[in-house]
Amino acid sequence: xxxxxxxxxxxxxxxxxxxxxxxxxxxxxxxxxxxxxxxxxxxxxxxxxxxxxxxxxxxxxxxxxxxxxxxxxxxxxxxxxxxxxxxxxxxxxxxxxxxxxxxxxxxxxxxxxxxxxxxxxxxxxxxxxxxxxxxxxxxxxxxxxxxxxxxxxxxxxxxxxxxxxxxxxxxxxxxxxxxxxxxxxxxxxxxxxxxxxxxxxxxxxxxxxxxxxxxxxxxxxxxxxxxxxxxxxxxxxxxxxxxxxxxxxxxxxxxxxxxxxxxxxxxxxxxxxxxxxxxxxxxxxxxxxxxxxxxxxxxxxxxxxxxxxxxxxxxxxxxxxxxxxx
Amino acid sequence: xxxxxxxxxxxxxxxxxxxxxxxxxxxxxxxxxxxxxxxxxxxxxxxxxxxxxxxxxxxxxxxxxxxxxxxxxxxxxxxxxxxxxxxxxxxxxxxxxxxxxxxxxxxxxxxxxxxxxxxxxxxxxxxxxxxxxxxxxxxxxxxxxxxxxxxxxxxxxxxxxxxxxxxxxxxxxxxxxxxxxxxxxxxxxxxxxxxxxxxxxxxxxxxxxxxxxxxxxxxxxxxxxxxxxxxxxxxxxxxxxxxxxxxxxxxxxxxxxxxxxxxxxxxxxxxxxxxxxxxxxxxxxxxxxxxxxxxxxxxxxxxxxxx
Numbered sequence: 140x141x142x143x144x145x146x147x148x149x150x151x152x153x154x155x156x157x158x159x160x161x162x163x164x165x166x167x168x169x170x171x172x173x174x175x176x177x178x179x180x181x182x183x184x185x186x187x188x189x190x191x192x193x194x195x196x197x198x199x200x201x202x203x204x205x206x207x208x209x210x211x212x213x214x215x216x217x218x219x220x221x222x223x224x225x226x227x228x229x230x231x232x233x234x235x236x237x238x239x240x241x242x243x244x245x246x247x248x249x250x251x252x253x254x255x256x257x258x259x260x261x262x263x264x265x266x267x268x269x270x271x272x273x274x275x276x277x278x279x280x281x282x283x284x285x286x287x288x289x290x291x292x293x294x295x296x297x298x299x300x301x302x303x304x305x306x307x308x309x310x311x312x313x314x315x316x317x318x319x320x321x322x323x324x325x326x327x328x329x330x331x332x333x334x335x336x337x338x339x340x341x342x343x344x345x346x347x348x349x350x351x352x353x354x355x356x357x358x359x360x361x362x363x364x365x366x367x368x369x370x371x372x373x374x375x376x377x378x379x380x381x382x383x384x385x386x387x388x389x390x391x392x393x394x395x396x397x398x399x400x401x402x403x404x405x406x407x408x409x410x411x412x413x414x415x416x417x418x419x420x421x422x423x424x425x426x427x428x429x430x431x432x433x434x435x436x437x438x439x440x441x442x443x444x445x446x447x448x449x450x451x452x453x454x455x456x457x458x459x460x461x462x463x464x465x
Numbered sequence: 466x467x468x469x470x471x472x473x474x475x476x477x478x479x480x481x482x483x484x485x486x487x488x489x490x491x492x493x494x495x496x497x498x499x500x501x502x503x504x505x506x507x508x509x510x511x512x513x514x515x516x517x518x519x520x521x522x523x524x525x526x527x528x529x530x531x532x533x534x535x536x537x538x539x540x541x542x543x544x545x546x547x548x549x550x551x552x553x554x555x556x557x558x559x560x561x562x563x564x565x566x567x568x569x570x571x572x573x574x575x576x577x578x579x580x581x582x583x584x585x586x587x588x589x590x591x592x593x594x595x596x597x598x599x600x601x602x603x604x605x606x607x608x609x610x611x612x613x614x615x616x617x618x619x620x621x622x623x624x625x626x627x628x629x630x631x632x633x634x635x636x637x638x639x640x641x642x643x644x645x646x647x648x649x650x651x652x653x654x655x656x657x658x659x660x661x662x663x664x665x666x667x668x669x670x671x672x673x674x675x676x677x678x679x680x681x682x683x684x685x686x687x688x689x690x691x692x693x694x695x696x697x698x699x700x701x702x703x704x705x706x707x708x709x710x711x712x713x714x715x716x717x718x719x720x721x722x723x724x725x726x727x728x729x730x731x732x733x734x735x736x737x738x739x740x741x742x743x744x745x746x747x748x749x750x751x752x753x754x755x756x757x758x759x760x761x762x763x764x765x766x767x768x769x770x771x772x
Contacts, residue, residue, distance in 0.1 A: 397639050
């Protein structure tokens with residue numbers, strides 16, 4: 140029996156700007172079940188970061204939640220008190236950021252920083268340090284007791300990211316948000332980190348919301364995938380369905396563009412011509428229409444709904460809508 | 466004659482030997498890729514070639530002329546023919562100059578006063594598929610992909626013979642990445658451009674490079690045509706790197722070869738083969754120091770090569 144941990148329910152988020160409201164997220168709906176790894180893919184400007192900061196409620200002052208709910212264990216986080224959010228962050232939900240070189244305080248030892256984040260715990264300092272050392276060991280840092288006395292600059296990039304993961308998992312959260320955790324690392328370290336995440340996920344049973352624009356990493360790590368484009372979910376489903384039978388033209392093009400997909404040396408690599416539309420001045424109809432090679436007249440006037448194509452596979456495209464309804 | 470000939474290039478910062486003798490050649494019109502982990506010395510190699518990093522020993526010849534440690538008065542005129550594309554697309558553009566000034570700066574630096582800078586700016590923007598009105602914009606008004614294309618336009622302004630490109634696609638979305646690689650491929654064919662490209666994206670290497678060199682701890686450990694390296698990697702480190710390339714296919718079950726541990730400190734280089742301690746295939750013989758051996762164009766530094 141799968142139990143839903145996080146429900147994003149018709150979430151729409153605006154940023155108030157001098158040019159008018161920028162519609163950063165529009166009608167986002169998807170779930171994360173307990174112990175599941177869900178990947179969010181999308182290119183720059185698709186709203187991944189707005190989504191994460193909305194879940195953690197660490198949004199910029201000009202953010203306006205226009206519609207929808209974010210339910211975590213059934214409770215709407217957008218209505219929760221600031222006090223309650225503070226209790227959740229770092230305890231029930233935690234995050235690993237993109238750049239491991241900038242997530243640690245450079246003037247405190249790793250041990251001190253790992254003590255500080257256990258401020259809620261009533262344990263003795265010695266116990267907390269032992270717990271910190273155990274977590275460093277769990278992410279594969281050799282000689283953890285001695286390493287606790289060292290400063291961030293004494294660790295390599297890959298190690299710093301593993302330390303960030305250790306810190307995020309210390310309180311055994313139910314939800315770990317990983318925001319492009321491997322983008323700043325090279326390929327061998329990237330593989331180390333995703334393998335480590337898989338192991339830890341099995342050990343701690345936390346759900347992981349994994350944000351990345353690297354399709355290879357998503358394919359390898361995730362159970363389910365949500366594809367976002369320009370602030371909207373265009374497709375979501377099981378990782379195999381998404382990669383083997385993508386239903387939205389954007390998903391299809393995105394997978395085609397990945398050079399990892401093309402084994403023979405190609406003279407011309409596929410691209411998606413055009414630019415992401417201006418979110419302060421949304422075009423009518425389908426958001427992807429301008430760049431879509433299968434656009435129809437209907438796409439210019441009506442926004443396609445996120446149809447369920449089969450159990451657990453959704454896509455927002457008029458092409459599939461015809462199939463669903465006929 | 467090779468366009469670029471690097472022999473035994475060594476760079477150290479105090480006691481840290483960043484480059485421990487790097488040698489390779491680039492022919493006119495050829496694309497050569499340097500790959501390897503962070504800290505393997507890739508960026509230092511191309512910066513040393515361009516005269517932006519010190520090189521205490523070895524030789525760099527460009528069109529037959531020795532340029533290692535050459536004074537700025539010698540380097541400056543050469544930078545017409547050998548330009549650099551820097552890693553950080555936005556950071557390498559001055560925030561206070563318009564795109565027009567940025568991409569026409571090479572003409573001013575080279576004292577080419579007869580050029581119509583407005584016309585050149587227009588030509589360059591068109592070449593990299595940017596709208597010509599971008600000439601009046603400032604770098605902060607550009608996306609990462611657009612800034613990257615401005616970097617390409619600037620590197621190509623003087624129609625160089627060689628481009629040194631440091632991670633030209635890092636941080637770009639896949640759709641934009643393809644656009645940039647197509648642009649470079651196209652320019653290479655039309656202008657006969659040679660390139661040294663640094664990247665850790667092996668899928669990119671496969672599509673742009675003719676030959677590639679794999680670096681470990683400031684040395685080449687394997688070198689060959691891109692085809693040879695992908696189909697027949699002999700060095701265990703190369704095999705590990707190639708196996709660490711996540712495929713966009715959830716059912717791809719890769720035979721992944723895990724690298725043990727962390728790269729060793731450059732202050733305490735291991736004895737014998739420097740990859741020995743992390744090598745999943747190390748043998749007793751590996752305590753001896755391997756020499757660089759070349760067999761029909763395939764270079765290798767390994768005493769226990771894989772077959």
